[in-house]
Amino acid sequence: MKQKTVAAGDSLSTKKRVLITAGGTAEPIDQVRAITNHSTGRLGQEIAKAFLAQTTIEIDYITTRQALLPTANPRVRIHLIESTNDLKEMMEELLTSHTYQAVIHSMAVSDFTPAASLPQEELLQKLYQELTEKPEYLDSFTEFQHLFQELTTVQSTEKKISSASEHLLMVLKQNPKIIHLIKQLQPETRLVGFKLLVGVEKEELLDVARTNLKKNQADYVLANDLESINETQHIGYLVSEDGVVATGHTKQEIAALIVEAVTKGA
Amino acid sequence: MKQKTVAAGDSLSTKKRVLITAGGTAEPIDQVRAITNHSTGRLGQEIAKAFLAQTTIEIDYITTRQALLPTANPRVRIHLIESTNDLKEMMEELLTSHTYQAVIHSMAVSDFTPAASLPQEELLQKLYQELTEKPEYLDSFTEFQHLFQELTTVQSTEKKISSASEHLLMVLKQNPKIIHLIKQLQPETRLVGFKLLVGVEKEELLDVARTNLKKNQADYVLANDLESINETQHIGYLVSEDGVVATGHTKQEIAALIVEAVTKGA
Numbered sequence: 001m002k003q004k005t006v007a008a009g010d011s012l013s014t015k016k017r018v019l020i021t022a023g024g025t026a027e028p029i030d031q032v033r034a035i036t037n038h039s040t041g042r043l044g045q046e047i048a049k050a051f052l053a054q055t056t057i058e059i060d061y062i063t064t065r066q067a068l069l070p071t072a073n074p075r076v077r078i079h080l081i082e083s084t085n086d087l088k089e090m091m092e093e094l095l096t097s098h099t100y101q102a103v104i105h106s107m108a109v110s111d112f113t114p115a116a117s118l119p120q121e122e123l124l125q126k127l128y129q130e131l132t133e134k135p136e137y138l139d140s141f142t143e144f145q146h147l148f149q150e151l152t153t154v155q156s157t158e159k160k161i162s163s164a165s166e167h168l169l170m171v172l173k174q175n176p177k178i179i180h181l182i183k184q185l186q187p188e189t190r191l192v193g194f195k196l197l198v199g200v201e202k203e204e205l206l207d208v209a210r211t212n213l214k215k216n217q218a219d220y221v222l223a224n225d226l227e228s229i230n231e232t233q234h235i236g237y238l239v240s241e242d243g244v245v246a247t248g249h250t251k252q253e254i255a256a257l258i259v260e261a262v263t264k265g266a
Numbered sequence: 267m268k269q270k271t272v273a274a275g276d277s278l279s280t281k282k283r284v285l286i287t288a289g290g291t292a293e294p295i296d297q298v299r300a301i302t303n304h305s306t307g308r309l310g311q312e313i314a315k316a317f318l319a320q321t322t323i324e325i326d327y328i329t330t331r332q333a334l335l336p337t338a339n340p341r342v343r344i345h346l347i348e349s350t351n352d353l354k355e356m357m358e359e360l361l362t363s364h365t366y367q368a369v370i371h372s373m374a375v376s377d378f379t380p381a382a383s384l385p386q387e388e389l390l391q392k393l394y395q396e397l398t399e400k401p402e403y404l405d406s407f408t409e410f411q412h413l414f415q416e417l418t419t420v421q422s423t424e425k426k427i428s429s430a431s432e433h434l435l436m437v438l439k440q441n442p443k444i445i446h447l448i449k450q451l452q453p454e455t456r457l458v459g460f461k462l463l464v465g466v467e468k469e470e471l472l473d474v475a476r477t478n479l480k481k482n483q484a485d486y487v488l489a490n491d492l493e494s495i496n497e498t499q500h501i502g503y504l505v506s507e508d509g510v511v512a513t514g515h516t517k518q519e520i521a522a523l524i525v526e527a528v529t530k531g532a
Contacts, residue, residue, distance in 0.1 A: 026302070031464045031492055032374065035295065036302045066332060108298065112434050120437065121411070128410045131397070144394045145387070168378050168438040171386065174431070198297045226297055 017058045018262075019100045020047055021091075021107035023067025025084045029114045029170070034082075037108035041067025043234065044106050046255035048076060054263065060094050062087065062107065084110050084175045091178060095185040102190040102262035103182050106222070112172035116152050119165030126151050183217040190262040193218035198226045202237075209239045220245065220261055222254060283324045284317055284528075285366045286310055287357075287373035289333025291350045295380045295436070300348075303374035307333025309500065310372050312521035314342060320529065326360050328353065328373065350376050350441045357444060361451040368456040368528035369448050372488070378438035382418050385431030392417050449483040456528040459484040464492045468503075475505045486511065486527055488520060 022044020024037030041063055048070035051057050059076045063069065070076055079094070081087045087109065095103075130147055131137055137147045152171045182191050193216050195209045209223035221239045228235035236254040238245045238261060245261060248254035288310020290303035307329055314336035317323050325342045329335065336342055345360070347353045353375065361369075396413055397403055403413045418437045448457050459482050461475045475489035487505045494501035502520040504511045504527060511527060514520035 029301065032304050032462065033376070034302050034304065036292070036300050038298050038300065110299070115433075120414075124411050124414055125407065128404070128407050131410075132404055138394070138398055141391065141394050144397075145390050148386075148390055166440050167381075168440075170436040170438060172434040172436060174433070196298065 015058050016056055016101045017060065017098050018051055019060045019062070019094060019098075019103045020044055020051075021062045021087070021103075021105050022047070023064040024108035025087060025110045026064065026066075026082050027110045027113040027175075028083060029117065035110060035112075035114065035172075036066075037110050039067060039108040041069070043251045043254065044068075044104075045070050046251040047104055047106065047258055050252075050255040050259040052076070054259070057101075060098065060100075062090055062094075084113060084178065088176060088178055088181070091181050092185070095181065100186060100189045102192065103186070104192045104258060104262070105179055105182065106192075106194045108196070109175070109178055111175060113175050114170055115173040116171045118152060118169050118171075120167035120169045121165060123151060123169055177216070179216045179218070190220075191216070191218045192220045192222060192258055192262060195221050195223045196226060197223075200225060206237060206239060206244065209237070210241075213239060213241065220258070222258065281324050282322055282367045283326065283364050285326045285328070285357075285360060285364075285369045286313055286317075287328045287353070287369075287371050288313070289330040290374035291353060291376045292330065292332075292348050293376045293379040293441075294349060295383065301376060301378075301380065301438075302332075303376050305333060305374040307335070309517045309520065310334075311336050312517040313370055313372065313524055316518075316521040316525040318342070320525070323367075326364070326366075328356055328360075350379060350444065354442060354444055354447070357447055358451070361447065366452060366455045368458065369452070370458045370524060370528070371445055371448065372458075372460045374462070375441070375444055377441060379441050380436055381439040382437045384418060384435050384437075386433035386435045387431060389417060389435055443482070445482045445484070456486075457482070457484045458486045458488060458524055458528060461487050461489045462492060463489075466491060472503060472505060472510065475503070476507075479505060479507065486524070488524065 022039070023041040024039035026034040026036045028034050044063065045068050048059055048061060051059055052073055052075060057075070060079060061070055061076050062079045062081055064082060065080055069078060079090050081090050087107065127148065137143050179193055182189065193212060195212050197205050197208060205223050205225055209221040212218070213221045219240065222236050223239050224234065224236045233249060234251045234254060236248045238248070238257045246257045248257050288305070289307040290305035292300040292302045294300050310329060311334050314325055314327060317325055318339055318341060323341065326345060327336055327342050328345045328347055330348060331346055335344060345356050347356050353373065393414065403409050445459055448455065459478060461478050463471050463474060471489050471491055475487040478484070479487045485506065488502050489505050490500065490502040499515060500517045500520060502514045504514070504523050512523045514523050
């Protein structure tokens, strides 16, 4: 059963509002290193521009310091974040403060975040010692897995990882799916998700996009392949539950398709 | 025994030349993700500016797209790189083409580069199966280590890592030490290395810097602590074999100290 959320603060304004996310997150490894998802933010720029052509719309725009920003405009509010966790907090704040006609979630969000980093040899030595001293760890896979997890969840006290060992093992844990928050908090909004794959057939790309659309309760998914994106071209398929709605060949075309899809009949 | 390298192309020019590296490397994980070393490139900008005040000096400046660039000047040539491997190739090319009076290596270079990424559960299942089927893998640590290495060096054919598993294990291998190239190729140049630590006592910072200086055959090391760097302040100790040569309190002061140290008597 869907839960309807009425956001506060809307009675003060009759203006329509959209939320755009753009750029890529950076997951901290330590105080000087991060895992970054590459995204220039250029498509987000174009989407903001296309919405602003509709004079009544206001935009909340979540992005990062590394991404290109939309053209300065009093109707665009920029919210800077870094990590997936920052994004989660910002989304929760905005989605519970305003009602959005549409949410265009184009940000490249890291699926995983670093949980621990250990010198490989040190970890293997500990594991070897445990397995030879207590062979019962091999009695079941669950026991064995548990031992490994215990040895890799030792809290590191180092603020910057030392570079002494030849190999480093990094354990990454899955991030919460930020896109799931959107329909949970605003079931009525029109949600556009994005799916980027690399070097796949068109049919596979569209299949993955449709699965993605259902899983994330998105109204549309913009499916694209990194190998069909360059300085002058950006092939994108706007997919709905019924199939491909339209195809864009440039960022401008994709932006126009998205704006048309989420504002029609509104 | 030191090997003296006479670089080609120098007979054409009597101008003095320095090589500056600045910014931070990005090590690719897959086609859309990378491990990045954070560095704004602001100190590099200041160092270039301080050298340019000496009208006879020409600068080769290696940096990344993400870092701030030095002020445009016909005497500065910018060379953009991304990964540590790119940096290595660019350094080799430049150090064998020109003779540098000094090399100021301020770039934050990644110590490790991703070698493999695997879903943790999948890897542990394979490891468990091997260990239970062939207990002889536990006869010696070498055997055990070899098995682990074999299971983690399976070449991934995926261009973008799937996000299906709860935990991901990333194996990182140590990068070659780029700074070692410098004196190998140009034993006569004056080399300034950089050492950044986070939240340590001054004595520890200076000890680490002195060790670093010897190991890398540097003439100077600029030692600094992330916790003493902010918008208006940047504490840096210029360390030589004899101890602390001078202390800078801002990026401008540090830049001036470095330029003075490497150009005196030249």
